[in-house]
Amino acid sequence: MKEDFNDLVGFMTVARERNFTRAAAQLGVSQSALSRTVAGVEKRMGLQLLARTTRSVSLTEAGEQLLAAIAPRFEEIEAEVDSLRAMTNRPGGTVRITTTDYAANTYVWPRLQPLLREYPELKVELVNDYGLADIVADRYDIGVRLGDQVAKDMIAVRIAPDMTMAIVGCPSYLESRPQAKTPQDLTLHNCINLRLPTRDSLLSWELRKGRRELQVRVDGQLTFNNVYQMVDAALAGFGLAYVPKDIVEDHVRTGRLCWVLEDWYPTFVGHHVYYASRRKSSRAVELVVDALKMGYQRKAK
Numbered sequence: 001m002k003e004d005f006n007d008l009v010g011f012m013t014v015a016r017e018r019n020f021t022r023a024a025a026q027l028g029v030s031q032s033a034l035s036r037t038v039a040g041v042e043k044r045m046g047l048q049l050l051a052r053t054t055r056s057v058s059l060t061e062a063g064e065q066l067l068a069a070i071a072p073r074f075e076e077i078e079a080e081v082d083s084l085r086a087m088t089n090r091p092g093g094t095v096r097i098t099t100t101d102y103a104a105n106t107y108v109w110p111r112l113q114p115l116l117r118e119y120p121e122l123k124v125e126l127v128n129d130y131g132l133a134d135i136v137a138d139r140y141d142i143g144v145r146l147g148d149q150v151a152k153d154m155i156a157v158r159i160a161p162d163m164t165m166a167i168v169g170c171p172s173y174l175e176s177r178p179q180a181k182t183p184q185d186l187t188l189h190n191c192i193n194l195r196l197p198t199r200d201s202l203l204s205w206e207l208r209k210g211r212r213e214l215q216v217r218v219d220g221q222l223t224f225n226n227v228y229q230m231v232d233a234a235l236a237g238f239g240l241a242y243v244p245k246d247i248v249e250d251h252v253r254t255g256r257l258c259w260v261l262e263d264w265y266p267t268f269v270g271h272h273v274y275y276a277s278r279r280k281s282s283r284a285v286e287l288v289v290d291a292l293k294m295g296y297q298r299k300a301k
Helices: 005-017 020-027 031-045 061-085 101-118 171-175 183-188 227-235 249-253 277-281 283-300
Strands: 050-052 057-059 093-099 122-128 142-146 155-158 163-169 191-196 205-209 212-216 240-244 258-260 271-275
Touching: 005 020, 005 031, 005 050, 005 061, 020 031, 057 061, 093 101, 093 283, 101 122, 101 142, 101 227, 101 240, 101 283, 122 283, 142 283, 155 283, 163 205, 163 227, 171 258, 183 205, 183 212, 191 227, 227 240, 271 283
Parallel strands: 093 122, 093 142, 191 240
Antiparallel strands: 050 057, 142 271, 155 271, 163 240, 163 258, 205 212
16 A cells, blocks of 8 residues: 655654654644544554654554654655755755754854855754754754764764863852862852753763863752853852853953863863765755854864
């Protein structure tokens, strides 16, 4: 029995999103229509593909097998269509990018603005996420991450210098607490945490002094999933924040924040843009990668 391609795309989108509402919004259809579409696929196949509850949607074993069978083939079709689109002078389509708020604000968004003005047909979906998403499984075209966070099977290009992390607090907060002379003294402080979604845990504060390296679990009143909110909380006197050094340097220069444990600041390999090899034929992806790459190369000269 032949299945309508659109119906299979509907099933595939729900399977990936694990949510009918989000899948329907992505496809531009109503939730009820999408539910009927998937139910129709299940009826024609004589198999239950999705297990539904009032709060969640999950794949059955049959659903897992069907998704594994059809997803790579649809991706191949998309890649071929992108390849044909690349033959035109005015690339279109949507480039989905996963990154973090820091990289998006510092490198990605500033460098994409001229490109988007030059190519109004080009669309970009920029998703801030600390979860280290699998760009193939989650259907992203490219990702932007620190160099040591990129999988070895990806094509990666550096777009930023190395990144140093820093600990900061505002003067009024520091006056009310003991001076932090060692990493162990952080237990005496109200520390502002960053939540990592995929690990269901908080980011450890990685510290480095010479050859000594420590991962410190800290505790405090506040937890965010955005480094800029962490900086705002530190400025408001709610505790110490562990954030990229360059985004707080102006605050330290003006006296609104102070460095803490400055001789323990670690430096990491800078941000890279990366993508799966199958995406290299897309003209839109090439333009985005080139824009991010050239911005770094111009500054490095």
